[in-house]
Amino acid sequence: MPNHSIQDKVVLITGGAKNLGGLLARDLAAHGARAVAIHYNSDASRDAAEDTVQAIRAAGxxxxxxxxxxxxxxxxxxxxxxxxxxFGRPDIAINTVGKVLKKPITEVSEAEYDEMAAVNAKSAFFFLCEAGRQLNDNGKVCTLVTSLLGAFTPFYAAYAGTKAPVEHFTRAAAKEFGERGISVTAVGPGPMDTPFFYPAEGADAVAYHKTAAALSALSSTGLTDIGDVVPFIRHLVSDGWWITGQTILINGGYTTK
Structure with a gap:
């Protein structure tokens, strides 16, 4: 039986400077990863990336x-x-990159659509391509999507619509990489209490999201806490390797498939 622990593994996390990606980087380092590489997109995240690097090193x-x-x-x-x-070939690759746009479908410009598709779908596709080429056998791949894939809702056509292809990318990659022991999953959190969430939402929408999940009353904010998502992803990229080709919604009962 292959070793599916995190101990001594090489990890790559895209969008790993802060929020969920940053917490994942710290968590996997604390659980014994040998090396954690984090990606960040812009200069605005440089300080957060440096803080995360220092935290990873402090964890050993x-x-x-x-x-x-x-x-x-x-x-x-x-x-x-x-x-x-x-560090050598990675064992675990986690893609948390994403961009939100909330707007009526009739008002989405071609430029906005192209940007959403590039960030949410195209980057995820080529992340899986490179993971398939570069990961060690028995590796683990996980991509962040959204619980809106299980919703019947207006205004998120460009966001959820460009995350939706990742479900099939995940299934295809799981089939293609499975003979090498590589598991491939996607995780769709509910609205998370991070700076990623609030700019796209008005006050009324924020109030709704904070009460929409079945377990909202048990959350300090009513939203999905990134600390509740991290253990599930850690499981998927370690002992939960037998789960593959699946999209799992981690949202306290916010939506279902």
Missing amino acids: AQALAIQADLSSAAAMERLFAEVVAA
Whole structure:
């Protein structure tokens, strides 16, 4: 039976500077990862990336932060190549990159659609491509999607619509990589209490989301806490390897498939 622990593994987390990605980086380092490479997109996240790097090292793991715009296949290839050069082939690859747009479908411009597709679908596709090429056998891959994939709702056509293809990318990659022992999953949190959530929502929508989940009353904010998502992803990229090709909604009963 292959070893599915996190101990001594090399981890890559895109969007790993802060919020859920940053907490995952810290958590996997604390659970014994040998090295954790984090990606961040812009200069605005540089300080957060450096803080996360220091936290990873304090937990006893090697760390590397890489800045890149991952909306091209070439950029994704360079990202994985940098990780391989620094630490060797990764064992665990987690993609938390995403962009939200809340707008009536009739008001979404072509430029906005192209950007959403590039960030949410294209980057996820080529992340899986490079993971399939570069991961060690018995590796683990997980991509962040959204619980809105289980919703019947207006205004999120460009967001949920460009996350939706990742479900099929996940199934296809799981089938193709399975003979090498690589598991591939997608995780869809509910609205999370992070700065990623609030700019896209008005006050009325925030109030609704804070009461919409079955377990909202048990959350300090009513929203999904990133601390409640991290253990599930950790499980999927370790002992939960037998779960593959699936999209799992972690949302306290906010939506269901």
